[in-house]
Amino acid sequence: MMQKARIEQLFRSHYRDMYRLAMILLHDDAESKDAVSEVFAQLTTREDDLEAGKERAFLMTGVRNRCLNVIRNRNIQQRARKLYLPEAENDIRSVEVMEEELAKINELIATVLTEQDRNILLLHYRSKLKYREIARQEGISEVAVYKHLRKAIETIRNHFKPNK
The missing domain is CATH 1.10.1740 (Rna Polymerase Sigma Factor; Chain: A)
Known part of the structure; x- marks a missing residue:
């Protein structure tokens, strides 16, 4: 030491x-x-x-x-x-603002999407079904399920894009 x-x-x-x-x-x-x-x-x-x-x-x-x-x-x-x-999370938004945005998205899903696009979107994201399960239930191929989901998501995305 x-x-x-x-x-x-x-x-x-x-x-x-x-x-x-x-x-x-x-x-x-x-x-x-x-x-x-x-x-x-x-x-x-x-x-x-x-x-x-x-x-x-x-x-x-x-x-x-x-x-x-x-x-x-x-x-x-x-x-x-x-x-x-x-x-993005540092900007804390109120519950009311988030509820308003959710209501807008739900309205958009109900009014803008075709019935089949809406059904497939809801089955996949709300019911958590896989492409195969949705295809069996809707009587279409898995590829068609993918295309409908992609189309629905693209429609929603385009609706929220700022005008160029």
């Missing part, structure tokens, strides 16, 4: 440079101080003394590695936020 006096001597000699490096990498005062402190805390558990003449390199490398860990953790947290809070 390194002696307390030796760690204090290293602290006085190298703290300023270590802190500067951490600030360059992290751009945050508190995180920079924490990174440097963690390096010195690690020294207290070290069994052997640092090699003479290589103390600075060891300490600076330790700070760099701690800072890179902090940056990596920031990136992971940012990616997680993007996954769990997509920008």
